[in-house]
Every structure is written in structure tokens, then in C-alpha cells.
Amino acid sequence: MSTGTMKKSHSQWSSRMGFMLAAAGSAVGLGNIWKFPYMAGQMGGSAFVLTYLLFMFLIGLPILVLEWLIGRRGQKNPIHTMEDVAVAEGHSKSWRWVGIIGVVGSFLILSFYSVIGGWATDYIFIAAKGSFDGASGAVTQQIFDDFRGNVSHLLTWHTIFMAITALIVALGVGAGLERACKLMMPGLGILLLILVGYAAYASGPSFGVACEFLFSPNWSALNGTAILAALGHAFFSLSLGMGIMMAYGSYLGQDVNLLSTARTVVILDVIVAVLSGLAIFPLVFANGLPPAVGEGLIFVTLPIAFGNMAGGAILGILFFIFLTFAALTSSISLLEPTVELLEEKTPLGRKAATITSSIVIWALGIACLLSFNLWSDVKLFDKHIFDLLDYLTSKIMLPVTGLGTVIFGAWMMNQKRIRSELNLSPFWFGVWTLLSRFVIPVAVIFILVYGLM
Ligand code: PFF
Numbered sequence: 001m002s003t004g005t006m007k008k009s010h011s012q013w014s015s016r017m018g019f020m021l022a023a024a025g026s027a028v029g030l031g032n033i034w035k036f037p038y039m040a041g042q043m044g045g046s047a048f049v050l051t052y053l054l055f056m057f058l059i060g061l062p063i064l065v066l067e068w069l070i071g072r073r074g075q076k077n078p079i080h081t082m083e084d085v086a087v088a089e090g091h092s093k094s095w096r097w098v099g100i101i102g103v104v105g106s107f108l109i110l111s112f113y114s115v116i117g118g119w120a121t122d123y124i125f126i127a128a129k130g131s132f133d134g135a136s137g138a139v140t141q142q143i144f145d146d147f148r149g150n151v152s153h154l155l156t157w158h159t160i161f162m163a164i165t166a167l168i169v170a171l172g173v174g175a176g177l178e179r180a181c182k183l184m185m186p187g188l189g190i191l192l193l194i195l196v197g198y199a200a201y202a203s204g205p206s207f208g209v210a211c212e213f214l215f216s217p218n219w220s221a222l223n224g225t226a227i228l229a230a231l232g233h234a235f236f237s238l239s240l241g242m243g244i245m246m247a248y249g250s251y252l253g254q255d256v257n258l259l260s261t262a263r264t265v266v267i268l269d270v271i272v273a274v275l276s277g278l279a280i281f282p283l284v285f286a287n288g289l290p291p292a293v294g295e296g297l298i299f300v301t302l303p304i305a306f307g308n309m310a311g312g313a314i315l316g317i318l319f320f321i322f323l324t325f326a327a328l329t330s331s332i333s334l335l336e337p338t339v340e341l342l343e344e345k346t347p348l349g350r351k352a353a354t355i356t357s358s359i360v361i362w363a364l365g366i367a368c369l370l371s372f373n374l375w376s377d378v379k380l381f382d383k384h385i386f387d388l389l390d391y392l393t394s395k396i397m398l399p400v401t402g403l404g405t406v407i408f409g410a411w412m413m414n415q416k417r418i419r420s421e422l423n424l425s426p427f428w429f430g431v432w433t434l435l436s437r438f439v440i441p442v443a444v445i446f447i448l449v450y451g452l453m
Contacts, residue, residue: 016256021182022329023239023248023261024268028185029330030116031237032273033323034298037280039229041291044221045213048230049277051222055234056266059440062432063240063402064262066409069421071249072258077340078102078243081250082408091412098404102243103337105397107357109242110334111364112389114165116295117327118157120320122147123299127316132307137287140303144296148372158365161324165331166358169339170351184329188322191315192272195279195302198309203286210281213291214274228451231444232394237269241398241405244333247340259422279305295386335361395451403444410436 040048073088074081079099086095126132131143147153200207235241276298283301284291293300306316335357342353371378371385380388409418410433419429 016261017182019248019252019256020261020264021185022333023245024185024265025326025329026239026244026248026333027237027265027269027330028188028272029326030113030120030323031233031330032269033276033326034116034120034295036233036237036273037277038294038297039233040214040277041281041284041297042294043226043229044218045291046215046218047220047222048226049214049274050217051227051230052233052273053270055231056238056270058435059231059402059443060234060238060240061262061266062436062440063235063406064238064245064265065258065422066405066436067240067243067245068249068252068258068262069418070405070409070413071246072252072254074246075250077250077344078246078337079341080344081243081246086408086412089413095404095408095412098401098408099243099246101397101404102241102246102401103341105393105401106242106244106334106337107361108364108389108397109236109393110165110331111361112368112386113327113331113334114162114361114365115154115158115369115386117161117165117324117331118154118159119147119299120323120327121161122153122157123303124317124320124324127303127306127313127320130313132303132316133313135303135307137289137300137304140300140307141296143303144299147299148296151370151373154369154372155366158369159362161327161331162358162362162365164328165335166354168328168332169335169358170354184322184325187318188272188326189275191319191322192275192279194315195305195319196275198305199279199282202305202309203282206286207282209285210278213281213285214277224447224450224453227447228395231399231447231451235398235402236394237273238266239330239333241401242334243337243401246405247337248333257423259424396448399444399448403441403448406436406440406444410441 036052040052070085071078071081074085076084077099079096082099083093083096087093126143126147132140135143199210203210239245280298280301281291283289283305284297287301287304289301291297302319303316306312306319309315335354338357338361339350339353342348342357343350346353348356367375368386368389371387376384378384383391415433419432422432424432
């Protein structure tokens with residue numbers, strides 16, 4: 001990849017591969033391994049899963065391409081990229097609001113993401129202590145409940161996770177992270193395959209039940225809530241609607257093929273999510289556990305496998321190490337927009353900007369962490385703080401920003417130039433136009449209104 005168009009001082013892609021790994025690193029995270037299975041469990045399985053898959057390719061992929069394309073044009077932070085590209089195309093600077101909502105969204109998401117990242121990190125040590133040895137579902141549930149009720153414990157791990165995130169961001173996302181991604185991402189894939197294999201072997205007929213639960217169409221379970229959740233999760237999972245992919249695109253050379261790179265990232269992201277579902281649900285059904293337990297799913301069910309399989313102790317430790325790493329490659333991408341903005345708009349240097357924003361995000365994370373114990377009764381709009389933050393960001397802010405991006409890209413930008421930039425044949429340009437101008441905006445508006453009502 002040419003480096004001629006790279007102008008920022010942080011996280012420069014050394015190659016197309018480096019860029020793809022960083023983008024995939026941001027996309028693949030807790031969303032795939034922790035959130036996707038528990039949402040599928042709560043939303044009735046297949047109807048949610050199939051809708052999510054459809055949205056990933058029909059809505060997520062084009063918006064991912066547009067975010068990169070706009071970022072590559074603007075070559076600045078998301079807010080000023082939107083402003084500059086809008087002015088260059090002859091429109092109002094107000095389009096910067098797409099970038100502003102995105103940056104605020106990334107800030108809010110990181111506050112709860114770090115709490116769950118802390119859980120993953122702590123579970124490395126819980127696994128290493130042998131706590132899961134021979135454990136039944138009741139035992140792993142008890143471990144999880146005790147752990148979630150322990151405020152100082154959760155605070156310690158939230159602090160550690162946020163500190164590691166801040167440290168990496170303060171140093172700059174350089175070759176170290178790219179190299180680590182190259183090692184850890186394939187490792188995570190292999191590990192997930194082993195777990196799926198174990199689930200298939202150990203749970204007997206429950207594997208078939210799980211496949212049916214996840215994939216056999218059961219459209220009667222589909223309602224507005226599930227459709228909105230699937231849309232929100234497609235955005236969350238691909239790190240869309242937060243200006244992050246726009247920022248990543250700003251380090252890109254013209255020679256990178258956006259469509260084929262986006263296709264690879266979406267496919268990787270989907271594979272990790274589906275494999276996680278296939279590793280977890282057979283065990284859920286084989287152990288007679290309910291699929292709809294929510295956020296605890298991965299922390300309660302997988303440990304049953306680790307505690308009862310040969311070599312499970314080591315696998316458990318490795319799994320939570322990889323989960324932590326997948327979370328970190330996403331959390332640094334979540335911190336980046338806020339840091340970049342502070343760095344550009346205040347006298348703060350990169351380190352001070354990182355420390356300042358991390359402290360504010362960390363403090364907000366404490367409120368979120370308390371919602372699992374001391375503040376579990378504190379509710380706003382009938383949701384505790386963690387749920388409220390998740391709802392506000394995933395289901396409202398991300399789709400709204402994504403909508404702004406696609407309307408801008410499809411209606412405000414010169415389409416001939418986009419066509420040549422994406423190198424589309426007349427047929428595929430027709431498909432692209434239909435999707436980006438009509439299908440995606442109408443679908444997103446409809447789902448937002450329908451889901452929110
Ligand atoms: N895509 C990440 C995941 O699935 O865990 C989470 C995430 C990262 C969301 C970055 C948004 C974002 F901008």
C-alpha cells in the first residue's frame with residue numbers, strides 16, 4: 001500500500017494487511033463472542049440470527065465501504081472529515097454532526113465495554129485457579145454471581161482494562177499491535193473451532209438442537225424489538241456509526257480496494273459470531289440451561305466445558321486471554337476518536353489527552369459497573385445504567401449516525417467519482433445505487449421508528 005496519503009502521527013498502517021487486521025481487530029470483539037450469543041438467546045434464536053446476517057451484508061457492508069471512502073477523502077478526525085468533505089461537495093458544514101454523534105457514541109460505549117473487558121481479563125485468573133474443575137452449571141453460575149456482586153473486584157478489573165487500553169493508545173497503535181493481531185486473531189479462530197468441536201462431541205443431540213435454534217427460520221419470533229436489535233448489533237459488530245472506520249479510512253492509500261477489503265472484514269466478523277454461537281448453545285441445551293440469561297451467558301456456560309473436558313483448564317485460560325485481546329483491539333479503537341479530538345482541539349498533547357478522556361470514561365464505567373450490584377434498582381426509562389447505555393448507543397445513536405453517513409454518501413456526494421473509486425461495473429453500480437440511495441435509508445428509518453415504538 002502506498003503511504004503517500006497517510007498524514008497522521010498515530011496508528012499508521014504499514015500495509016494493506018495491517019489495515020485489514022486493525023479493521024478486523026476493531027470489528028471482532030466482545031460484540032461477536034459475548035454479545036451476539038446472548039442476544040440471539042434472548043431474541044429467540046434463528047429469526048434474530050438470520051436478520052442480523054442479512055443486515056450485515058445488505059446494510060453493514062455498504063456503510064463500511066462508505067465510512068472508509070469518506071475517511072480516505074477527508075484524511076482527518078471524523079468530525080472534520082465530515083465537515084471538509086461536505087464543503088468540498090458543496091454542502092453545509094452541519095454534516096459534521098454525523099461525526100459528533102459518532103465520537104460521543106464511542107465514548108459512551110467504551111465506558112461499558114471496559115467493564116466487560118475487565119470481566120474477561122479477570123476470568124483468565126479465575127480459570128487459572130482451577131475454579132471450573134468439574135464444575136456444573138450451578139457452580140459456574142454461582143462463581144459468576146459472586147464475581148458480579150463484588151464491587152471492589154469489578155472496579156479493580158475495570159480499572160486494569162481501561163489502563164491497558166489507555167497505555168496502548170497513548171503510545172500509538174503501531175507495529176506492535178498489528179503484529180500482535182496477526183498472532184492473536186488466527187489463534188482465536190483456531191480456539192473457537194476447537195470449542196465448537198468439543199460442543200459437537202460433548203453435547204450429542206443438543207448440537208442439532210442448537211443448530212436449529214440458531215439457523216432454522218422461525219419467523220414468528222421476529223418482532224420490532226428483535227429487528228431493531230439485529231440492526232443495532234450489525235452496526236455495533238462492524239464498529240459502524242462511530243466514526244471509527246472513517247478514522248481508519250483516513251490512513252488509507254488510494255490503491256486499497258475498499259469493496260473486497262470490506263467483504264473480507266464482514267465475513268470474518270460473521271464467522272467469529274456464528275462460531276461463538278455454535279460453541280455455546282449446544283452446551284446450554286445439553287446442560288438444560290435457559291438460552292435467554294443475558295450478559296452472563298458466555299461466563300457461565302463455556303466454563304462448564306472448560307471444567308469438564310480434557311485439557312479444558314488450559315483452553316479456558318487461553319480462551320479468556322484471547323477474549324481479552326479481542327476486546328482490547330476494539331477498545332483502543334473506541335478510545336481513539338475522543339483522544340484525537342482532544343489532541344486537535346485543546347492544548348493537550350497525546351498522552352494528556354489520553355489520560356483525561358480515559359479518566360472520564362472510567363468514571364462513567366463505574367456507574368455502569370454498580371448497576372450489576374449496588375445500583376441494580378436504579379432505573380431510568382425502566383432500564384439500569386448498563387442497559388440504558390447499551391440501548392442508547394447500539395439501538396439509537398449508531399443507526400442514526402449510519403443513516404447520516406449513507407444519506408450523505410449516496411445523495412450528497414458525486415456518484416460518478418464514487419463509481420470509479422469503487423471500480424464498479426454498470427450492473428453493480430446499479431445495485432449499489434439502489435441499496436445506498438433507497439433500500440438502506442428506508443430500511444433504517446423504518447426499523448428505527450418501528451423498533452422504538
Ligand atoms: N465491534 C466491536 C465488537 O464487536 O466488540 C465493538 C466496537 C468497537 C463497537 C468499536 C464500536 C466501535 F466503534
